Amino acid sequence: MFGTNQHRSSFISRIALFSLVSIVLVLANCSENNGVLEPLQDNWEKAVPFQQVPQGLSSLSAETCGACHQDHYNEWKRSTHAHAWTDQQFQAEIHKKSSPYLCINCHIPLENQQEYLIEGLLDGDIYKPKKKKNPHWDKQLQQEGITCAACHVRDNKIVGPTGTTKAPHPVKKDPEFLSEGLCISCHNANATLTPTLACTFETGDEWKKSKISSEKNCISCHMTDTTRSIVPGYEPRLSHVHSFPGSGIPKSPDHHPDMFNGLDIKLAAVPQTLEKGKVLRTKLTLTNANAGHRVPTGDPERFIEIIQELRDPQGRILASQRDTIGEKWQWYPTAKKLADNNLNPGESRSYVLRTAPKRTGTYELVIRVDKHRLNKKSAHYNKLGEDYPLSVLIYQEVIAIRVE
Ligand code: HEC
Numbered sequence: 001m002f003g004t005n006q007h008r009s010s011f012i013s014r015i016a017l018f019s020l021v022s023i024v025l026v027l028a029n030c031s032e033n034n035g036v037l038e039p040l041q042d043n044w045e046k047a048v049p050f051q052q053v054p055q056g057l058s059s060l061s062a063e064t065c066g067a068c069h070q071d072h073y074n075e076w077k078r079s080t081h082a083h084a085w086t087d088q089q090f091q092a093e094i095h096k097k098s099s100p101y102l103c104i105n106c107h108i109p110l111e112n113q114q115e116y117l118i119e120g121l122l123d124g125d126i127y128k129p130k131k132k133k134n135p136h137w138d139k140q141l142q143q144e145g146i147t148c149a150a151c152h153v154r155d156n157k158i159v160g161p162t163g164t165t166k167a168p169h170p171v172k173k174d175p176e177f178l179s180e181g182l183c184i185s186c187h188n189a190n191a192t193l194t195p196t197l198a199c200t201f202e203t204g205d206e207w208k209k210s211k212i213s214s215e216k217n218c219i220s221c222h223m224t225d226t227t228r229s230i231v232p233g234y235e236p237r238l239s240h241v242h243s244f245p246g247s248g249i250p251k252s253p254d255h256h257p258d259m260f261n262g263l264d265i266k267l268a269a270v271p272q273t274l275e276k277g278k279v280l281r282t283k284l285t286l287t288n289a290n291a292g293h294r295v296p297t298g299d300p301e302r303f304i305e306i307i308q309e310l311r312d313p314q315g316r317i318l319a320s321q322r323d324t325i326g327e328k329w330q331w332y333p334t335a336k337k338l339a340d341n342n343l344n345p346g347e348s349r350s351y352v353l354r355t356a357p358k359r360t361g362t363y364e365l366v367i368r369v370d371k372h373r374l375n376k377k378s379a380h381y382n383k384l385g386e387d388y389p390l391s392v393l394i395y396q397e398v399i400a401i402r403v404e
C-alpha cells in the first residue's frame with residue numbers, strides 16, 4: 001500500500017525539484033507515442049469504477065442523500081473529507097507539473113468524479129498516463145471530494161452496516177467493507193514513486209502497532225456511536241457521527257471542523273513571586289493521551305509548536321523557547337526522512353524554559369501550543385491566500401509573576 005505521504009512529501013520535494021522535474025517532463029513528452037502501455041496495479045493508482053445512481057435516488061450527490069439523512073449530511077459538510085478537492089493547498093499542489101495523475105485517487109476517489117479515464121501508464125511511468133475524456137464526468141460531484149458515495153456506493157447499490165429493508169434505495173450489507181480497512185485504504189501509504197517523491201503516510205500502521213488497536217479502531221474513535229433516527233420519522237437506531245474530527249485545522253475562514261484533541265497538556269506549578277536573580281523554571285508536559293496513532297500523524301508537513309516566553313514589565317521578551325513535534329525531510333537529491341519526534345500513543349515529553357529575571361516588577365509568562373498544517377514558507381511557496389488557515393491554537397496560559 002502506498003499512501004498519503006507520497007503526496008505530501010511530493011509537494012516539498014517539488015519546491016527543490018521543480019525545475020529539474022519540468023526538464024524531465026519535457027523529455028518524457030517526446031517519447032510519449034512510442035511507449036508500451038502498462039496497466040495500473042495498486043488501488044491508489046485507480047479510481048473506484050463508474051457507479052450508476054442507485055434505483056430510487058436522483059443523483060449520487062451528498063445533497064441528495066442529505067434530503068433524508070439530514071444529520072449525516074450536516075456533520076459530513078463540516079468534515080475535511082468534504083474539502084478534500086476544493087482545499088486551496090490541494091488545488092495548488094495538483095496544478096504543478098510534478099504532481100502525478102494519481103494524486104486525485106484518494107481525494108476524489110470515484111471515476112464519476114474524474115475528468116479523465118486513465119487506461120494505463122506508458123512505459124509504466126507515473127508521469128505518462130494514457131488519458132481519455134470521461135463521458136460520465138460529474139463536475140458537481142467532483143467538488144464534494146470524499147462524498148457519501150465514495151464510502152457508500154459500490155456495484156450501483158448503497159453499502160450499509162445492517163442491510164435494512166426500510167430504505168427507498170437498494171442496500172447491500174457489508175460491515176467488513178465499512179470497517180477500518182476502508183479508512184486505511186487511503187490513510188496509509190509507504191512507497192517511493194521517484195527518487196524525490198516518497199510517500200510515508202502511516203496512520204494505519206501506527207494504529208496496528210499500538211496497544212489500543214485491540215480495543216479501538218479508526219471508526220470507534222473518529223465516528224462515535226449514537227442512537228438516533230437516521231431519517232426523520234424512522235425508529236431510532238445505532239448510528240455514527242459523520243464529522244470525522246481530527247486536527248481541527250480549518251480549510252477556509254468559514255470552515256469549522258470538529259476538533260479531536262490527542263494531547264493532554266499540563267504545566268507544573270509556577271511560583272507567583274520570585275526573588276530577583278533566582279532561576280524560574282517551567283515544565284510543560286505533553287502526552288499523547290487520546291490518539292490511537294502518533295501525533296501528529298499522516299502528512300509529514302504537520303507539526304505541533306510549543307512556545308514559552310517570559311516578558312519583562314515593559315513587554316519585551318526576556319527569554320523564549322520554541323520546540324516542535326513533527327518530521328524533518330530532505331527532498332533533494334533523494335527523498336529521505338532526517339528526523340521524527342512525533343509522539344507515540346501514550347508517550348509523554350516535557351519542555352522546560354529556564355531564566356533568571358534580574359529586575360523587580362511584574363513579568364508575564366506566556367505559554368502556547370498550536371497545531372500546524374504546514375509552515376509559512378511552504379504556504380508562501382504554494383501561493384496560498386493570506387486567509388488560508390495554517391494552524392489552530394490548542395493551549396494558552398498567561399501567568400503574572402512578581403519579581404521582588
Ligand atoms: C493513498 C491516498 C492518497 C493519495 C494517493 C494522495 N493523497 Fe493527499 N491526502 C491523503 C490523506 C489520507 C490526507 C489527510 C492526511 C492527514 O491529514 O493525516 C491527505 C491530505 C492531503 C493534503 C492536505 C494536507 C493538510 O495538511 O491539510 C494535500 C494538499 C494533499 N493531500 C495533496 C496530495 C497530492 C499533491 C497528492 C499526489 C502527489 C496526493 N495528495 C495523493 C491521501 C492521499
Ligand code: HEC
Pocket residue numbers: 057059060061064065066067068069148149152158159160161162163164166167168169171172173230231234235237
Ligand atoms: C428519500 C430518502 C432517502 C435518500 C434520498 C437516501 N436515503 Fe439512505 N436511507 C433511507 C431510509 C428510509 C433508510 C432506512 C432507515 C432505517 O433503517 O431506519 C436508509 C438507510 C441508509 C443506510 C443504512 C443502510 C444499512 O445497512 O443500515 C445508508 C448507509 C444510507 N441510507 C446511505 C444513503 C446514501 C449514501 C444516500 C445518497 C447517495 C442515501 N442514503 C439517500 C432514506 C434515504
Ligand code: HEC
Pocket residue numbers: 080081083084085087090105106107109146150151180182183184185186187218219222223244245246247248249251
Ligand atoms: C477515499 C479516501 C479516504 C477514505 C476512504 C477515508 N479518508 Fe479520511 N481523509 C482523506 C483525505 C484525502 C483527507 C484530507 C482532506 C484534506 O485535508 O483536504 C482525509 C481527512 C481525514 C481526517 C481529518 C484530518 C485533519 O485533521 O484534517 C480524519 C480524522 C479522517 N480523514 C478519518 C478517516 C476515517 C476514520 C476514515 C474511515 C471511516 C476515513 N478517514 C476514510 C481520505 C480518505
Ligand code: HEC
Pocket residue numbers: 062065066069072073074076081146147148149150151152160161178179219223230238239240241242
Ligand atoms: C469516509 C467514509 C464515509 C463517508 C464519506 C460517509 N460515510 Fe456514512 N458511514 C461510514 C461508515 C464506516 C459507516 C458504518 C459505521 C459502522 O456501522 O461501524 C457509515 C454509516 C452510515 C449510515 C448508517 C447509520 C449510521 O449512522 O451508522 C448512514 C445512514 C450513512 N453512513 C450515511 C452517510 C451519508 C448520508 C454520507 C454523506 C453525507 C456519508 N454517510 C458519508 C463511512 C462514511
Ligand code: HEC
Pocket residue numbers: 180183184187203204207212216217218219221222245246247260261262263290291292293295296297298302371
Ligand atoms: C484511540 C482513538 C483513536 C484511534 C483508534 C484512531 N484515532 Fe485518529 N485521531 C485521534 C485523535 C485524538 C486525533 C487528534 C490528534 C491531535 O491532537 O491532533 C486523531 C487525529 C487523526 C487524524 C488527523 C491528523 C493529525 O495529525 O491530527 C487523522 C487523519 C486520523 N486521526 C486518522 C485515523 C485513522 C485512519 C485511524 C485508524 C487507522 C485512526 N485515526 C485511529 C484518535 C484516534
